[in-house]
Amino acid sequence: MAILELKHLSYDYITKAGKVHALKNATASFETGKVYAIVGRSGSGKSTLMSLMAGLDVPKDGDILYHGENLRDIDRDKFRREHIGMIFQSYYLLPQLTAVENVELSLELAKYKGDKRKRAEEMLTLVGIKKEQFKKRSTQFSGGEQQRIAVARAIATDPEIILADEPTGNLDNENSMNVVSILVDLAHKYNKCVIVITHASEVAEKADVVFKMDDGILIIQ
Amino acid sequence: MILKFAIRNIIRLPWRTLLYIMVTLCIVLAITASLFVYRACENAVSELDEQYIFVASVVPSGQEPILLSRMGACFEHTEVLAYNITMAEANGRVPSGRNMKKMPSLDDREEADVLWSHDEGIPFLAVENLSLVPSFFDGRCTIGEGTGITASGYSGEESEIVIPWWLAEQYDISIGDTIIKRYEYGRYTFFEAKVVGIYEANVHTFREHDYPAYIPLAIAEMDLGYTIVRYMHETVAVQRADFVLNGREAFEEFVLTAKANGFDFQKAKIVFNNSTYDSLSSELNNIHMIALLVCIVVLTVGLGILIFFTVYLCHTRTKERTLLISLGMTKRKVNGMIAFELMLMFIISLFLGIFGGYLAADGICSYVNASVLSRADASDAIQNEGIDRNEPLFQNMNLQISVSSKKERSESVAVNYNLKATEHEIGVSRHTYQFVGTELEGLLNREWIPIHIVGVTNFDEMNVSIDFETFQHTSDYNDFAIYGYVSENSPYAPKEDELYTTYFINGCARDAFVRIDGQNIESAESLSQTKIYIIGTYKDNDYCSENDILLRMEDYHRLYSEHSVTTDAFYFERIGSVYIKEES
Numbered sequence A: 001m002a003i004l005e006l007k008h009l010s011y012d013y014i015t016k017a018g019k020v021h022a023l024k025n026a027t028a029s030f031e032t033g034k035v036y037a038i039v040g041r042s043g044s045g046k047s048t049l050m051s052l053m054a055g056l057d058v059p060k061d062g063d064i065l066y067h068g069e070n071l072r073d074i075d076r077d078k079f080r081r082e083h084i085g086m087i088f089q090s091y092y093l094l095p096q097l098t099a100v101e102n103v104e105l106s107l108e109l110a111k112y113k114g115d116k117r118k119r120a121e122e123m124l125t126l127v128g129i130k131k132e133q134f135k136k137r138s139t140q141f142s143g144g145e146q147q148r149i150a151v152a153r154a155i156a157t158d159p160e161i162i163l164a165d166e167p168t169g170n171l172d173n174e175n176s177m178n179v180v181s182i183l184v185d186l187a188h189k190y191n192k193c194v195i196v197i198t199h200a201s202e203v204a205e206k207a208d209v210v211f212k213m214d215d216g217i218l219i220i221q
Numbered sequence B: 001m002i003l004k005f006a007i008r009n010i011i012r013l014p015w016r017t018l019l020y021i022m023v024t025l026c027i028v029l030a031i032t033a034s035l036f037v038y039r040a041c042e043n044a045v046s047e048l049d050e051q052y053i054f055v056a057s058v059v060p061s062g063q064e065p066i067l068l069s070r071m072g073a074c075f076e077h078t079e080v081l082a083y084n085i086t087m088a089e090a091n092g093r094v095p096s097g098r099n100m101k102k103m104p105s106l107d108d109r110e111e112a113d114v115l116w117s118h119d120e121g122i123p124f125l126a127v128e129n130l131s132l133v134p135s136f137f138d139g140r141c142t143i144g145e146g147t148g149i150t151a152s153g154y155s156g157e158e159s160e161i162v163i164p165w166w167l168a169e170q171y172d173i174s175i176g177d178t179i180i181k182r183y184e185y186g187r188y189t190f191f192e193a194k195v196v197g198i199y200e201a202n203v204h205t206f207r208e209h210d211y212p213a214y215i216p217l218a219i220a221e222m223d224l225g226y227t228i229v230r231y232m233h234e235t236v237a238v239q240r241a242d243f244v245l246n247g248r249e250a251f252e253e254f255v256l257t258a259k260a261n262g263f264d265f266q267k268a269k270i271v272f273n274n275s276t277y278d279s280l281s282s283e284l285n286n287i288h289m290i291a292l293l294v295c296i297v298v299l300t301v302g303l304g305i306l307i308f309f310t311v312y313l314c315h316t317r318t319k320e321r322t323l324l325i326s327l328g329m330t331k332r333k334v335n336g337m338i339a340f341e342l343m344l345m346f347i348i349s350l351f352l353g354i355f356g357g358y359l360a361a362d363g364i365c366s367y368v369n370a371s372v373l374s375r376a377d378a379s380d381a382i383q384n385e386g387i388d389r390n391e392p393l394f395q396n397m398n399l400q401i402s403v404s405s406k407k408e409r410s411e412s413v414a415v416n417y418n419l420k421a422t423e424h425e426i427g428v429s430r431h432t433y434q435f436v437g438t439e440l441e442g443l444l445n446r447e448w449i450p451i452h453i454v455g456v457t458n459f460d461e462m463n464v465s466i467d468f469e470t471f472q473h474t475s476d477y478n479d480f481a482i483y484g485y486v487s488e489n490s491p492y493a494p495k496e497d498e499l500y501t502t503y504f505i506n507g508c509a510r511d512a513f514v515r516i517d518g519q520n521i522e523s524a525e526s527l528s529q530t531k532i533y534i535i536g537t538y539k540d541n542d543y544c545s546e547n548d549i550l551l552r553m554e555d556y557h558r559l560y561s562e563h564s565v566t567t568d569a570f571y572f573e574r575i576g577s578v579y580i581k582e583e584s
Helices: A046-053 A076-083 A099-109 A116-126 A143-155 A173-188 A201-206 B002-012 B014-051 B068-074 B106-111 B165-171 B217-223 B225-232 B247-260 B274-315 B318-326 B331-377 B430-439 B441-445 B468-472 B553-563
Strands: A002-015 A018-031 A035-039 A061-066 A084-087 A161-165 A193-198 A209-214 A217-220 B053-060 B080-087 B114-117 B124-127 B141-146 B160-164 B178-185 B187-201 B213-216 B237-246 B268-272 B394-399 B409-414 B455-458 B482-487 B501-504 B531-538 B548-551
Touching: A002 A046, A018 A046, A018 A061, A018 A193, A035 A046, A035 A173, A035 A201, A046 A161, A046 A193, A076 A084, A084 A143, A099 A116, A099 A143, A116 A143, A143 A161, A143 A173, A161 A173, A173 A193, A173 A201, A193 A201, B002 B014, B002 B331, B014 B274, B014 B331, B053 B247, B160 B165, B165 B187, B274 B331, B318 B331
Parallel strands: A018 A217, A035 A193, A035 A209, A084 A161, A161 A193, B114 B178, B124 B213, B160 B187, B482 B531
Antiparallel strands: A002 A018, A002 A061, A209 A217, B053 B237, B053 B268, B080 B237, B141 B187, B160 B213, B178 B187, B394 B409, B455 B548, B482 B548, B501 B531
């Protein structure tokens, strides 16, 4: 059953060059247990689509349904806290916090009721961060490690949907494969719906379903 | 949660926190310091205006004399704290003792509580220091109520009088009452004074009503003196006059009045000590303006810097904002967290800045006091070329600025009437007095008038201008006598069996003492001046020897004032002491 559905989404914004149609009647359906890759050239509307799916913005036309509920009608901040895990190209780890604190941050915001520290440590272990590195500041980690910490943060609240925006964009090949492997495991082993926006063909190859964005139009490949 | 995140950010990002706090702190510190200094200067300027004591000196600059009457008019309506006027040799008489009169206005009469005439009352004596009057010195009379007249206690603000207890009882006079004493001098004239002391006598060796009332010498001379001269059309010349004026208004008024009375620079030199005031005022105004300027500049520029820096800090946190929002934090909470952080840092800076500003202002004030105002504080002696500078009438004001509300200010005003006695001030030297007084005890037991020694002077250089005929026609001739003591080694010392000996004194130094007994007065060519009754002897001591005659201070003063005795070597000091001037 589809966990997330896009129905006839359209989105446009105004720039100095004029009106840009970032999304044109995009329709798609996402299920748990699968990895989805959205590929396309720069400026094709991928990030706009991700922003809409995360509830950071609302579409001009069309609807996004989460378990059949329209995102327009629900608390989107709560939706992100509880059901969405986001991963960014630049990791977005807070430099003033340690690795474990960065993971705890999402638990604190989601008002996690269990032992936050323990949960955070479990997630870090899951993505391959060693225990003795937990209390190191995030800036002291390598790029691949930072992205794995970001993944741990994204999955700490046990969301059903993982949105990853170019997660391997700043990583070398080996680290890219590591991260991709974790994402694939999340979908296949932990039954998450993983949606990855990427330029990398090797990442797209690992996906169960690949969408192509071309000039605001979403096409399933 | 916001609070927790904000505090964690402040602690975990020390450089950012420190930078923001330092920038804000510097701005607040500069504004606070300049405001404190501004306020301190403002207080000091206002205090300077209110309390600075000006001294004005007037001396004749040409041949034309300055009249005492005109001098008196200068401060008729001005608040004069004290004055010291030296009379010049005069054609007429200097007003003194018995001649002092005042023509009161109608208002004066109405304001008076008590009026008592000469016949009903007692003589009043002009003294500067009651403690030097024998009956007060030896404890027979004591001040019962009020302050009395002392060298340091006389305010000089108005005519004051100390009266005996019986007078107070008889007329129901209290401290603070105004009394008027009436004289008959062709027509009635009046003396008005405020009662500042009531004294009592422990031993009644006198007739009760012989206890005199006392007024300050300065009052007796000037407050009344100028009036009698004014009304009696007598001319008395002034050699020099110094006025201590309270405040700038009084000073300006005095200057105007002086000019209106013809004291321009052709006729008289008017020397003011306002340069100290001008210097202080100018320095303070400069610092005041600088403080204001710094405050305005820092406020304007600092506010701009602070706004820019705050906006910049917010911009640098875009990624953090994006992350927190993507993690489900509402925009409102994210903004709240950042605002709370800034507010917390601002409050810390504010407290530290105000405290630091206070300390900085304190330091600035100390620096200003030590470097700028200390220069201005330097004693501003009156620039009076050609004037006898052996008696400097100076004014020194030590003004300081301070950030505390407590006004730190010390002021020393030295004017002649309140100089403290030194060992060289004859008439003040207690041990001399005591010594001589003990030796003369026998005379007191003979029931002679117990005149004690309160003044010693050297008559060697005395030069008086009155002739005998004039003297005989003075009003004092039969009524008043001057009593004195001579050294037991003096050739004019009375014999043991003589009750007293009377001498005349003339202007020829020690030979001037002429024994009158058995001589024909009319045949003595040198007879002139006044009569001195030698009533006893004293032993030579540090302060007086065989050429000296000891006189009561009031007698000496009367002798001086009535006969206009003024020479370089023999002069009168307002504190009631007689100086022996050192040989130059």
